[in-house]
Amino acid sequence: MITFKKGIAFKLALIFSGSVTLIFVIIFGAYYSFTRKMIEKNTAENARNLTLGTVARIDGILRSVQQVPENMAGTLERGTVNKEELIGLIKSAVEKNPEIYGYGISFAPYAFDKNSLYMSPYYCRANKSLSWLGSDTYQYLLADWYQIPKELGKSRWSEPYYDEGGGNILMATYSVPFYRLVNGKRTFTGVITADMSLQWLREMMAAIKILDTGYAFLLSKNGNFVTHPDHTFIMNETIFGVAESLGDKKLRGIGRGMIGGQAAFVHTQRLDAGKPGFLYYTPVTSSGWSLAVLFPQDELLADLTHLNWLVLLLSAAGMLVLFGVVVSEARSITGPLTHMADATAEIAAGNLDVKMPETRSEDEVAILSRAFSAMQLSLKNHIARLTEATAARERIESELNIARDIQLSILPKIFPPFAGMPELDLFAVLKSAREVGGDLYDFFTVDEDNFCFVIGDVSGKGVPASLFMAVTKTLFKATAVSGTPPEVVLDNVNTELSRGNDKAMFVTAFFGILNIKTGVIAFSNGGHNLPVVMRKDGSVKYLWKTGGMVVGAMEGMKFEPGTLTLAPGDRLFLYTDGVTEAMDKNKVLFSDERLLRELEQLHGLPVKEVLNRLLAMLVDYSGGDQSDDITMMLLEYKGRS
Amino acid sequence: MNISTKKEASALLVTVAGRMDAVTAPEFEKSILDFIAQGERNFLINLSGLEYISSAGLRSILASAKRLKEQNGKLVFSGLQGHVKEVFSISGFHGIFKIYDSDAEGLKGF
Structure with a gap:
């Protein structure tokens, strides 16, 4: 019985399989890492292309809206208009620009009329009505959309917000400060505001399909979610809040990068499910927002993973075959050796007629077997000679003893x-x-x-x-x-x-x-x-x-x-x-x-x-x-x- | 026993060392007979390294000498000392063989 568990066959098989496995693991590792890097690189490229158009479209729409109040600021700075002309300008701005939801011009106190504290006509597309803002209950002079452009002296998009009065839709307001020369000095005169519904933005973002479960989202300047497939996030969560609740420091860093107007391709957790994914973000320069697309890792690497499994399965099968082949080949070598060992033991025990195992091939084992047979034969002859010689010597010795007896006698x-x-x-x-x-x-x-x-x-x-x-x-x-x-x-x-x-x-x-x-x-x-x-x-x-x-x-x-x-x-x-x-x-x-x-x-x-x-x-x-x-x-x- | 040979101009110098007894003497005799068969006729046997010689050793020397005599050859000795010298003396071998003190003298004698 061959006890190959501890024999050469087993060791050989183990060494072979081990070596091949090691080589395979190295090759596979290198292949996997290379492929994954390539996939990541392609994904980054895709993401860049994907977002490039979207960002351009968003920027285009936003700019076209920006254009209206900015042009009007120039008009107002160059000359004075009366109340009717002002209303006409506002109405025509809304009517000519379908993207604009509401439009208003808010003057600084007493800037339009020395007797009037408030001067702020506002036209809304929805109800086609002109309203006059400014009252004891609505101090528009303290509102962000008025205060911030005034203080900064710059045009600016507001943080998106829900317009609670006008149908609860997501809006953003573009505020443009305008000036007049008063006593040769450029003096702040008011703010022109263009409100814009962001409904189209949600639709545009929703149209971006990334694999099955990937998605795109927009972050505001402050890190608020402007769009997100999960509506509860919108204007309700900041990326920093999400990072905090996930305990993800990396995500916080990503958030800082995003609101800092950078572009990057990073590996991160999915914001919702906590699963790993790749995130590409790029700035929307006109509004200071950040557009991000998220690729779920499992989907992205699904082909690679399938391939991995296939390769692993094939390798395991191959290894089994290799193991089997090595064991069987090694046993065909060690088998005769074991027989030879048994035969040798028998020879040692005195049975010189035991037959050495037959060997088919012409390998070293065959040579050994032949050498053993030769040894057996010569041993047999030697023993025969020795037996003969011993018998002869015994005879001579007995004769010598007789001779000695005669000598002494x-x-x-x-x-x-x-x-x-x-x-x-x-x-x-x-x-x-x-x-x-x-x-x-x-x-x-x-x-x-x-x-x-x-x-x-x-x-x-x-x-x-x-x-x-x-x-x-x-x-x-x-x-x-x-x-x-x-x-x-x-x-x-x-x-x-x-x-x-x-x-x-x-x-x-x-x-x-x-x-x-x-x-x-x-x-x-x-x-x-x-x-x-x-x-x-x-x-x-x-x-x-x-x-x-x-x-x-x-x-x-x-x-x-x-x-x-x-x-x-x-x-x-x-x-x-x-x-x-x-x-x-x-x-x-x-x-x-x-x-x-x-x-x-x-x-x-x-x-x-x-x-x-x-x-x-x-x-x-x-x-x-x-x-x-x-x-x-x-x-x-x-x-x- | 150790036998070494050196071919000299006039004879074959055979140096025997160790012990020449019933076990080793046949070896000596055989080697001398082999040299005779090869055509050697003159032998100078140096026994300075021989520690012991038994009667069997003497016999092998005698047998070699007899064979050599038939071939008109000659066997002489040098370097005898101690026990060996005594045995040669008692057994009368010093009377029938030429014995020299040194190899140089022995080689001149041929």
């Missing part, structure tokens, strides 16, 4: 050797190394007085060495006949062993003949370790050198004779290099010097005891890892009592 093992020979005490040991070696020792009598002894070490190890040793021992015994001096015995043995000895095997041997009557030893040394002479007084020393080539190496070698005399109680210690060359775990040799020291310490002990103690010491020294045969022989001459 042909050595004399009865001590003391000759019950009827009180002149002599002797003990010998041979401890084989793990691998059979070629050490040997032997002793025998050749006649009544002469006792022969030999110790030797065949070069090398194993079966060849043990065979060579057996031959050597036999040759010594056969050659050492009564009366033959030791060097001749060695010579003869050498000659026999040298023949056909291609392998250049040889034996080092020390051969001696002790005359048990006299204690004199005649000996010859064939390249063997020097024996130690242990005197009765406890002194120990190596036998002097006699030279001599190893035995069996080369034909025609001459061996030197030597003699040594033992007094009763003297001993001769013979050994092989397994003693002096015993090694501790640091490969340090036991050494000739150490051997001499130890023998000195063991002075006076029985011969058997001396060898046993030495052997124990050597076994201990080599730490149980004996590398060579250890052979020792200790001979004591007791003399004739």
Whole structure:
């Protein structure tokens, strides 16, 4: 079972999908931001075009109304008119200009008639009646439309207002101050007012359609709503009031910009619903109003939003497909790996015949699989060979053990050797190394007085060495006949062993003949370790050198004779290099010097005891890892009592 | 055991270092026999770096020398010291092989 949840497949899919998602998000983000900016830019452009015409039309209408009182101000300033002419002027102004709802000329106190405080004829289109303003109850001299132009000395549109008397319609009044020269001084004489219904303005603004829920509105100089789709706003709310109630500081800033006569495209909240939108505002210069158009953001970006959803949906679907593809592809890679792991585990458990998974492609996994199969095969072969080799080695080892047994069995093992020979005490040991070696020792009598002894070490190890040793021992015994001096015995043995000895095997041997009557030893040394002479007084020393080539190496070698005399109680210690060359775990040799020291310490002990103690010491020294045969022989001459 | 060789004008200088025992001696013997097969006849064996030699080592030297003798070649030694010198002395090898103190002397001997 593939546990891909934490496996390579899952990780791979995760990494792929994650990376692709990241890339997509970046691209999408950039695309969205760019598109949105473009839409905003287009919208701003549209808004500008849209408002341009409207503002021009409003300005045109307002200017045409402004024209009338302004022209009349010029007329009044240039010359005096009588009452009838004044009424005629007023009437004709209303009749000739359909936009004008009411028209009046209000003189400053006593300016028209020295006897009259008020002079203010007003003609209204609705009831086609001329009325005279100014009375104790209506002090037009204190009204805004009179006071403000007078004080500012400038023509001016009033704030729009509801004319409560005339049908409750929204109106605005244009007031123009006019002057006359009195005693050469330009003196304020009165104010001409043209009232205008703003009904057309509402209709014009209502005609501006912006998407489905967008709209246009007009703000007065003071920030009052002159038009707004929601009629309750009109002359009832200021933009600052709305900003206050929404807690929108930005809107307040926008309001300041609008009444300041600026134009801008800003992102804001919708004034009514609190939803986001884009606002474009531009001034209506003639009246100081501000025309604004609001684009609801959701509608404006609706296409973009739809596109976003579509792209997101497609991306999610694509991501799912990608995820699936990656997982399936990765599983096709990891599947064989998992099988391989199982197969390997089985191989590890010892089943070498398990089949590696088949691979279709030529990828790395296939290579790995083939490599595994190859490994499996070679492992199988190797194990087969190893099994064979082990069997062979076991057979050889058992043969070696037999060889060792034979080697040991042909050595004399009865001590003391000759019950009827009180002149002599002797003990010998041979401890084989793990691998059979070629050490040997032997002793025998050749006649009544002469006792022969030999110790030797065949070069090398194993079966060849043990065979060579057996031959050597036999040759010594056969050659050492009564009366033959030791060097001749060695010579003869050498000659026999040298023949056909291609392998250049040889034996080092020390051969001696002790005359048990006299204690004199005649000996010859064939390249063997020097024996130690242990005197009765406890002194120990190596036998002097006699030279001599190893035995069996080369034909025609001459061996030197030597003699040594033992007094009763003297001993001769013979050994092989397994003693002096015993090694501790640091490969340090036991050494000739150490051997001499130890023998000195063991002075006076029985011969058997001396060898046993030495052997124990050597076994201990080599730490149980004996590398060579250890052979020792200790001979004591007791003399004739 | 470490064996290195250097071809000199008169002989092949073989330097043996380490230990020559039952385990490593066959390696020595094989390398000498290989050189003989390649046509080398004169060998100077420098044993100054040899710490230990067992009877198996002696045997491999002897076997090499025997083979060389059949081919009218020659095997000499230099740089013997310590244990090795002692073993050569006891085993009588110093009697059948020429042993020099230095390589220079040994090379002159061919």
